[in-house]
Amino acid sequence: VTGIDLAFGAASLVAVGSAALAVTRRNPVYSAAWMMSALFALAVIFALLESQFLAVVQVLLYAGAILVLFVFVIMLLNPDKKALAQDRPPGWLRALAGVFSAAILVAIARGIFGSEGAAGAAFSAPGAPRPHAGFGEIEWFGRTLYDTDLLAFELVSLLIMAAIAGAVFLGKRRLEGAGERGEDEEEREAPGSRAAAGTGPLREPARPAEEIRVHAR
Amino acid sequence: VFTLANCLFLSAVLFAIGAFGVLARRNLLVVLMSVEIMLNAANLALVAFSRYYAAGGAPLAGRHAIEAGAGSALARAGGGQIFVLMSMAVAACEVAVGLALLIAVFRTNRSVMSVDLGEMRG
Secondary structure: OOHHHHHHHHHHHHHHHHHHHHHHOOOHHHHHHHHHHHHHHHHHHHHHOOOHHHHHHHHHHHHHHHHHHHHHHHHHHOOOHHHHHOOOOOHHHHHHHHHHHHHHHHHHHHHHHOOEOOOOOOOOOOOOOOOOOOOOOHHHHHHHHHHOOHHHHHHHHHHHHHHHHHHHHHHHEEEEOOOOOOHHHHHOOOOOHHHHHOOOOOOOOOOOOOOOEEEEO | OOOHHHHHHHHHHHHHHHHHHHHHOOEHHHHHHHHHHHHHHHHHHHHHHHHHHHOOOOOOEOOOOOOOOOOOOOOOOOHHHHHHHHHHHHHHHHHHHHHHHHHHHHHHHOOOEHHHHHHHOO
């Protein structure tokens, strides 16, 4: 047992404990905080697995960008205690979920420990073979990404573009379905007023009622 | 100890925790977070395999073995790390769109609980 083993064990415990707490806290702000701890622990494990660049990206992208987005949305929605108390599923549902996830765990563990060579040499053993120098560092990463995996890289940029467009569309507009309620009623304009104003794509009057109407805010 | 099997087991535990969260929680925000935990668990498995193969490890074999075909991108040394970067990009997109959807749902429903989405029932 070396120092790396101890670091791995500690990071694993932190990751599992924080993930369990993140999943079970009723208040999503606590969930986000515990999830940040789990993500940092995973970044430590990534670094131990000789992927320094991914460890940095994990902290920047997950613990930085994604989690901040979560916290912003939590603040925006600002759920009160009464709403949060709704998040109490019946016991049978929780038991079923527990059984199901335990079954997943057992199935995967059987696959892992049932395979030959799984016991293999520890990564941290003194004489164990190691990856070549520079493996997982940013230069190796860039060369591989722009050389062998250029297509995947370009496709991801396309995906991000599509996601930005989708997020902006969903975030900026109000989708009014059949059952408007509450404040939506007040904001609805008299029929024809927009057509009279003559702006925007909603110019044509008499749209079928079933159609989802999109109002610019 | 720090072996491939233990890394994979840790990944399986995190995946199971995430799956529990997705199934048992009603707050859609927490469900999205659980999905992120599951994605992270998969990333951990990919990074561990990447480290294993880069050090010249032999593909695992056995009755329930987790196999990566010899020519597959995952068996290529370091392929797993590129895969993880892509998966992180996908996760970021997923969160952006998922949270935008969540806000749209909240605007019409005044709630982010999955039980309040009954009108989506066919």
